[in-house]
Amino acid sequence: MDVKVLGAANEVGRSGFLVKGDEASILLDYGVMFGRRGTPPTYPQHVKPKDIDGIVITHAHLDHSGNVPSLFVSSKTDVYATPPTIDLSKLLIEDMLKIEKHAHPFDWQEVNKMIRSTKEIGFRQQVRKGDISFELRESGHVIGGSTVLVESNKKKIFYTGDIKTSGSRMLRNADLDIGDIDLLITESTYSQTEQIPRSESEKALVEFANEVIDRKGTLFIPSFSVERSQEIACVLRNANFKHRIIMDGMALKVNEVIFRHPDYLRDPKVFADAINKSTAVKTHGHRRQALKEPCVVISPAGMLVGGNAVYYLQELSFDKKNGIAMVSYQGEGTPGKKLLDTGKVSTRGKDLNVEAEVKQFQFSGHSGRSEMFEFIKGIRGNPKVLTVHGDEISCQKFAEEINQEFGLDAHAPSVGETISV
Numbered sequence: 001m002d003v004k005v006l007g008a009a010n011e012v013g014r015s016g017f018l019v020k021g022d023e024a025s026i027l028l029d030y031g032v033m034f035g036r037r038g039t040p041p042t043y044p045q046h047v048k049p050k051d052i053d054g055i056v057i058t059h060a061h062l063d064h065s066g067n068v069p070s071l072f073v074s075s076k077t078d079v080y081a082t083p084p085t086i087d088l089s090k091l092l093i094e095d096m097l098k099i100e101k102h103a104h105p106f107d108w109q110e111v112n113k114m115i116r117s118t119k120e121i122g123f124r125q126q127v128r129k130g131d132i133s134f135e136l137r138e139s140g141h142v143i144g145g146s147t148v149l150v151e152s153n154k155k156k157i158f159y160t161g162d163i164k165t166s167g168s169r170m171l172r173n174a175d176l177d178i179g180d181i182d183l184l185i186t187e188s189t190y191s192q193t194e195q196i197p198r199s200e201s202e203k204a205l206v207e208f209a210n211e212v213i214d215r216k217g218t219l220f221i222p223s224f225s226v227e228r229s230q231e232i233a234c235v236l237r238n239a240n241f242k243h244r245i246i247m248d249g250m251a252l253k254v255n256e257v258i259f260r261h262p263d264y265l266r267d268p269k270v271f272a273d274a275i276n277k278s279t280a281v282k283t284h285g286h287r288r289q290a291l292k293e294p295c296v297v298i299s300p301a302g303m304l305v306g307g308n309a310v311y312y313l314q315e316l317s318f319d320k321k322n323g324i325a326m327v328s329y330q331g332e333g334t335p336g337k338k339l340l341d342t343g344k345v346s347t348r349g350k351d352l353n354v355e356a357e358v359k360q361f362q363f364s365g366h367s368g369r370s371e372m373f374e375f376i377k378g379i380r381g382n383p384k385v386l387t388v389h390g391d392e393i394s395c396q397k398f399a400e401e402i403n404q405e406f407g408l409d410a411h412a413p414s415v416g417e418t419i420s421v
Contacts, residue, residue, distance in 0.1 A: 001132075001152050002420050003183065003386075007031065007044030009415045010392040013063045016044030017159065017185060021152040024053040024130025028148055028159050028185075032066035032096075032104070041103060043067045045416060049075035053129040056136070057081040058161030059145035060088030060226060062096060069093060069110035072117070079118045080127060082136060084144025084261040086118045088226055091253055099306065123175065140167035140174040141365050142227040143257075143264050149178055155421050156381075159185040162389070164364075165371045168198070169234045170227065172266045180381035182421040187366065188390030188412075191398035195368030201361045205232070206239040208325055208359055213243045213294045217321035217356075222309040222336065224302035224328050225250035227365060230258060230271065232298055232327060237274035245278040246290050248299035249308040252280050284311075291315055302328030304335035304345075314347050322356040327363045376402055385410035386419060 006016030013033025019026050033042045049071045057065045057079060068079065068089070081089065093111055097104065121127060123146065126135045131153065136146035141162040150157040158181045167173040212219040223229040229251035236245055247255070255275050262268035278298075281287050287308065290297070297316075301307035313335075316322040330336040338344065340360060344351045367375065376385075385408050387399040395412035402410035413419065 001150070001155055001157060002418050003157065003185070004045075004418045005386070005388070005413045005415055006047065007033070007415060008389045009413050009417070010390075010395045012189060012389055012391065014042055014044045014067070015064045015161070015389060016067075018047055018052075019132065019150055019157065021130060021132040024132045025051055026054045026056060026129055026132055026134060026150070027052050028056050028150075029058055029064040029161065030055065030067045030071065031061075031063040033063060041100070043070070043105075047071070049077055052077050053132075054127070055079045056134060056148055057085055057089060058136075058148060058159070059139065059142050060085050060092055061142065061162070062092055064161060065089040066093060066096060069106040069114045070104070072110040072113035073106055076113055076117050079114060080121050081118060082122065082144035082146060082264065083120045084257060084264050085146070086115070086120060087257045087260070088144065088254065090115055091250070091257065092226070095250060137175040137178065138172055140164040140171050143171065143261065147174065155183075156181045157183040157185065157421065158383075160187050162187055162189070162365065163367055163375070165367050165375050166198075167266060168231055168365070169238065170231050170265055170271060176375065176378060181379065181383045182381060183386070183419065184379060184383045185386045185388060186372075186376070188387045188394045188398040189366045190364060190368045190394075191372050191387070191390060192394050193369055195364060196362045198363070201363055202235045202239070205235060205325060205327070205361045206241060208323060209236065209241060209243075209296055212321070212323035212357070213296070215321045216294050217319070217323060218291060218294055218316055219296045219323040219325060220312045220316050220356075221296060221298045221325045221327055222302050222304050222313070223251065223298050223300060225254050225300040228302060228328055228363060229298050229300065230255065230275065231363065233274040233278055234270055236296065237277060238270070241296070244293070244295035246281050246295050246297045246299075247275070247278045248281045248287065248297065250300050251298065252282065287311060302336070303330055304339065313345055317345055317354045317356050318352070320355045320357070324354070324356050324358045326358065326360040329364065372398075373405070376406060383408065384419065384421060387412045
């Protein structure tokens, strides 16, 4: 098999890997990478739809799924993903088109074509395309999220997509029973970062929430709509948090999707209990009413880029009794990163100092350094390793460390590079 790296090389975003056998080719992910404000998005290297026998989407995040509709402009092919990934991909891609009208090389028509071409598959369900077979395994990253095990001519490739080997309060551990492999394509996002144990982050967040409520304030938690918002609700519920929890924005639509797919959760009862005992806010009037009494507000966008988060930020930032808990990754150039770095928010064209207490908490959906090295240590066979989906330092350094510590042929590939196994 040959693997061509189409994106996510020394960068986070626009994931895409083309796997070619003797008779067939499959595409693993085809995402988008968003530029800083005012700069256009970028995409993986182009592939001709007629040259692809199938597309596998590991999970719904746009850096993995967002450019798949472009392959349906003049042609079509089969798209494979778990049921939650299909539902969430449609939701996120359509939201992207609403926000960024005419910014992408496809529109609603292509999204609908993509959805009509999707074929639902479950974990460990083998699919064959010519001389290539593949199956999805649980990744522990987001609901329905998967890794991919590809086999052809007795050679095996394992692609992590995004992975959280220990899972989360909502998700089961990653399924790493994959046998001997010949090529590993692994994310490197936090390969150079040691993460705080999840139990410590949960405890600190609950303590902060109680502190804010005790002083009659409101705690605003801007969160990613897929998984993070729901996980935070589960964390608070698990801690027997006694106060009102408000959920808003696209997180409500994601809740509906997750309710349709309980089999993909670690414990569906925990999720249902947390969501059913929170209050859904759907109108501006209800939004204003909700803030009249102390509560916790969970709402996208996680990086404070648009969404109802902007309203909550403007309403709650300038009172010392309130709090803001940052629980999502903050990309460079985003309002969330600006808030953490400067303590300021932009409102009505001015940069103003935030009076509310701001704290950051680690709730990453990716494995940190220790987990990643444990994962590599458990890999069987003597595979080549490609370190991708990280900044240049993370990808390069991770490859060097894998080579030094485990003796594996590891390197950080460039976009356009082809590797043979």
